[in-house]
Structures are given as structure tokens and as C-alpha cells.
Amino acid sequence: MNVPPSSAQILLREADRCVLCGMCLPHCPTYQRTGNEAESPRGRIALAQALARGQLPVDDSLSAHLDHCLGCRACEAMCPSEVRYGLILGHARRLLTEQRALPLAGRAAMGLLSRPAFLRTAVRLGASPLATLATPFSPTATRLTALAKARPQHPLGPRESAGRPRRGRVGLFLGCTGEAVDSEALAATEYVLAALGFDVERPSAQVCCGAIHHTQGNRAGFERLAYNNLAAFDLQRLDAVVSVASGCTAMLREFGQWLEAPQAAAFSASVSEITGFLAGLDWADAPVVAPLPATAAVHVPCTQVNVLCQPDTTGVVLAHIPALERVALPDNHTCCGAAGLHMLQEPATAEALREAKLDALVASGARYLVTTNIGCALHLAAGARERGLAVEVIHPVTLLARQLALAAKPL
Ligand code: SF4
Ligand code: SF4
Incomplete structure (x- = not known):
């Protein structure tokens, strides 16, 4: 044996x-x-x-x-x-x-992230005066809520994709945090994919990707979540699995490395991060996108650069929005400090690394700060709000979906 x-x-x-x-x-x-x-x-x-x-x-x-x-x-x-x-x-x-015993913040975060309904409740609680009673979960919930509070929701309306040639069927990976604090990015992803001719489904048995458990060294917790996800996505029916957050995508793409099950490698190979997926499509017959005369500063998460090895796909997606000026943050090769639970466990380092990003953001004069990772978005949005910056931190596909929806509105 x-x-x-x-x-x-x-x-x-x-x-x-x-x-x-x-x-x-x-x-x-x-x-x-x-x-x-x-x-x-x-x-x-x-x-x-x-x-x-x-x-x-x-x-x-x-x-x-x-x-x-x-x-x-x-x-x-x-x-x-x-x-x-x-x-x-x-x-x-x-x-x-x-x-050794795991640090408290790690245990609290793993407890929250493996129970999406609990996480959504914690985020709602974090927005209320009751947040102070929610210890030991309140630091996590409060930071998660930072983005939720800062983000007005923009309903996109139904996308009429009937009559377009069908390109395939995609399974959408939701991610526990994304569902709780950035459901707009998930809806935007469905909207854009439908507009480009894809049928999109949300397999109901999916769970957290397990990245936090993995980075905490919690092998049993990670494997429980990972095997649930392998069972939740039926690769016989789906042409691809698309994930919205680059951090989750990086974890899903490495299931083949960390799991012994033979189907793990096939699952990893089927997973695409949404901007990488969109950047690889032919847009010749794509619907019209409304112009957006504004500047977007592009933050490229470490997972996008160093794990997925696709540093340019956010820019490729944003290039489909006419009149939008894109400015790459000059230190995109350096971590913003979010780094999974690092922003909770090592706040001094996390905030010092974030300061350099926010300085560059201010210098760019941008109205939007675009990032593909939910953890980076939470961390950067909290910092931008602390400085009183009039900047919206947003997923690039959300921005694209808003402009598609604007162009589709009847005059
Ligand atoms: S670059 Fe760093 S990790 Fe790689 S061989 Fe040199 S010391 Fe080792
Ligand atoms: S913090 Fe340093 S050692 Fe750790 S992953 Fe980043 S570059 Fe490597």
C-alpha cells in the first residue's frame, strides 16, 4: 500500500x-x-x-x-x-x-466563514450598536461590515440574453465572504456572463473555499470544505467553474496540490477567476457598454499576480468600458496587507502596508479603486473611509455590469 x-x-x-x-x-x-x-x-x-x-x-x-x-x-x-x-x-x-492552540482571531474567522448564514448575521450585527456584544466575533464582523456599509447596492435589472448564441454553462463559485458583503459582484458576474451568452448556475451545496482554514494550518477543516465543493460542482454538466474573488480562486486552483482525491486536479483545471475568464473571450458580438468618463485606480491582489499569474486581466476587462481611464497603482507588486487574516492578526503591519496604497490612490485622483479580491477590498475600503476619501472600492466586473445595464436601459 x-x-x-x-x-x-x-x-x-x-x-x-x-x-x-x-x-x-x-x-x-x-x-x-x-x-x-x-x-x-x-x-x-x-x-x-x-x-x-x-x-x-x-x-x-x-x-x-x-x-x-x-x-x-x-x-x-x-x-x-x-x-x-x-x-x-x-x-x-x-x-x-x-x-499549538490556534490564535483566537483564526478560530473566530474559521467559525464564521464555514457558516455563511452565521456570517451574514454577524455582518448585520456588526453594523448595529449591538456589535460590541458580539465578541469574540466583533472585530471580524466589524471589518467585514466596513465594506458592506461603504457600498451602495446598484440593482442591475434582468438581463435579456434570449436570442444570443449560447456559449456554455458556468457554475458560479460564491465564496462565503462575497455572499455576505459583496453580493453585488456576484450578481454583476451573472449579469455579464448572461449578456455574453452563458447560462449561469449557483450550485446550492457549495461552501467556503477553505482558504482561511488552509492558511491557519487547519487541515481537517480545509479538507471538509474542499471535499464538499468537489461534490457540489458537477463537471459533467458544467463547461467551467467561475469564481469572483481572486483569493478563493487561487485556493480552488490548488485543490489538486492539496487533496489526494483524483478528481481534485480536474476540478482545479476547470476553475477560472472571472476577469481571466472574460479576458479570454471573443467580445466581437458583445452588447454595447455605456461610457464612464472617470478614472479607476487598479489594485492587483497578490493572488492575481503571484498565484494565478494573470496580472493584466483586470485592465483587459476594464478596457471594455469606453472613456474609463485606468491607472495601475505603482506598487502593485507589493501586498496591501489584507493577506487573509493578517489584517486581523497583525493590524500594525497590515495598516502600514495599506498606507502606501492609499497614498498612491490619492495621488491618482481616481474615483474608483478596483480590485478582484474581497479581502483586499474590505481592507482598502476601511482605510479609504478612515481617511475620508470619496472613492468607491469596487470589483471590476461590477463596474462593467453597471455600464452594460446603463446601455441596455430603454431611452
Ligand atoms: S530566491 Fe529565495 S527561496 Fe529561491 S532559492 Fe533563493 S533564497 Fe531560496
Ligand atoms: S511575506 Fe515574504 S516570505 Fe511571506 S510570502 Fe510574502 S514574500 Fe514570501
Whole structure:
């Protein structure tokens, strides 16, 4: 019988490929901030090796250096030896979690995200004066609510797609957070896909992608959610699975790497992030899009750049909106600090990284800040509101759907 390799074995095999060249160090936000080798990718790989070999105790120092990692994977994208840092970090966190109690914010977030109805209630509660009673969930709920409060909903109306040639059937991955705080982006995705000739369905048995559980080293929790999702999407009926948030998409695309089930790789291969999906389509017969004379600053999440490797697809989608000027934020190669639960667990670093983004946003004079990841949107919208900026943080497909709907309105 074949025994699958353990986390320690996989970690050590991958870490052995690191040649200690240090080329990744200048690209690591935590190393840039501290200059500390233990806060660098190379240092963390060495710590993970020692952890896997049982050479270091799981104490506060070891835990902190691994916990401080944003998981942005800028180091992986830059590594000339193609060391899969994400694989090393994922297994290191599983080993950590086997030997210590998880931080409170992590446990609270996992509890919320694996129960969508509970999450929606927490977000509503976070918007009310009762929020202070919702501890230990209130910090999470309050931050999730930050975006919900800042976002006016724009009903799109029904999209008449009858008569258009049918292009295929798409299963929409909703994402637990997206459903709770950015349902407009989900509706917009359905609207745009229908306008382009796709039938869209929301498989009802789907659950959270498990990314937060995965980054917390909670293997059992991650696998429970992931296997539910494998069963929820019937690939015999669907031509593709489309996901709206780039963070969820990155996790779904790596199911094949983290699950032993043979169908996991096929599922991962069927998953597209919505801007990547739209950028790959022929738009020759697309409906008219109303112009939008405004400036949109484009924030490209780490998952979009370093995991999905499609840094330009947001710009490609926005280019379908006439008169819209697009300005890339100058430091798009650097994490905004949201980084899953990092904005809750390490607020000082998260806010320092966000400040640079907000400075660039102000300098751009943009009316919109466009991002494909819900976590980044929550974090950036909270910061923009704290500064009193008159900027709407929005998913690019929401902006596109609004302009499609405007053009479709009878005169
Ligand atoms: S992870 Fe890659 S870039 Fe960084 S030190 Fe190792 S081999 Fe060099
Ligand atoms: S994932 Fe990001 S924060 Fe973590 S070591 Fe790599 S570059 Fe640094």
C-alpha cells in the first residue's frame, strides 16, 4: 500500500531546492520592514526545515516568524530556483497547528466563514450598536461590515440574453465572504456572463473555499470544505467553474496540490477567476457598454499576480468600458496587507502596508479603486473611509455590469 508523504517530508523535499541565494529577500514586505533574516523567505524556509526535523521547539519566537508571513508569495514569483514557497508555508503551518492552540482571531474567522448564514448575521450585527456584544466575533464582523456599509447596492435589472448564441454553462463559485458583503459582484458576474451568452448556475451545496482554514494550518477543516465543493460542482454538466474573488480562486486552483482525491486536479483545471475568464473571450458580438468618463485606480491582489499569474486581466476587462481611464497603482507588486487574516492578526503591519496604497490612490485622483479580491477590498475600503476619501472600492466586473445595464436601459 502506498502511504502518502507526510507534511514534514513534503516540506523538507521542497525546502532542499532552496539554494540560499537571497534573490527573494528584496521582494519580501516583512523583510523590507524589519531587515530581519527570520522575517524573510529564506529565513522562514530555514525555520520550517528545523520545525520539520524537530530541531526547534514550537515556541513564541518560531510561531511569530511564521505567523508574520503574509503568504503573498512575492518570493515564490521571484525565485530563480522555482522553490514553491506556498507549499512549504502550507505544510509548516500544518505542523505548527499540530503542536499549538490556534490564535483566537483564526478560530473566530474559521467559525464564521464555514457558516455563511452565521456570517451574514454577524455582518448585520456588526453594523448595529449591538456589535460590541458580539465578541469574540466583533472585530471580524466589524471589518467585514466596513465594506458592506461603504457600498451602495446598484440593482442591475434582468438581463435579456434570449436570442444570443449560447456559449456554455458556468457554475458560479460564491465564496462565503462575497455572499455576505459583496453580493453585488456576484450578481454583476451573472449579469455579464448572461449578456455574453452563458447560462449561469449557483450550485446550492457549495461552501467556503477553505482558504482561511488552509492558511491557519487547519487541515481537517480545509479538507471538509474542499471535499464538499468537489461534490457540489458537477463537471459533467458544467463547461467551467467561475469564481469572483481572486483569493478563493487561487485556493480552488490548488485543490489538486492539496487533496489526494483524483478528481481534485480536474476540478482545479476547470476553475477560472472571472476577469481571466472574460479576458479570454471573443467580445466581437458583445452588447454595447455605456461610457464612464472617470478614472479607476487598479489594485492587483497578490493572488492575481503571484498565484494565478494573470496580472493584466483586470485592465483587459476594464478596457471594455469606453472613456474609463485606468491607472495601475505603482506598487502593485507589493501586498496591501489584507493577506487573509493578517489584517486581523497583525493590524500594525497590515495598516502600514495599506498606507502606501492609499497614498498612491490619492495621488491618482481616481474615483474608483478596483480590485478582484474581497479581502483586499474590505481592507482598502476601511482605510479609504478612515481617511475620508470619496472613492468607491469596487470589483471590476461590477463596474462593467453597471455600464452594460446603463446601455441596455430603454431611452
Ligand atoms: S527561496 Fe529561491 S530566491 Fe529565495 S533564497 Fe531560496 S532559492 Fe533563493
Ligand atoms: S510570502 Fe510574502 S511575506 Fe511571506 S516570505 Fe514570501 S514574500 Fe515574504
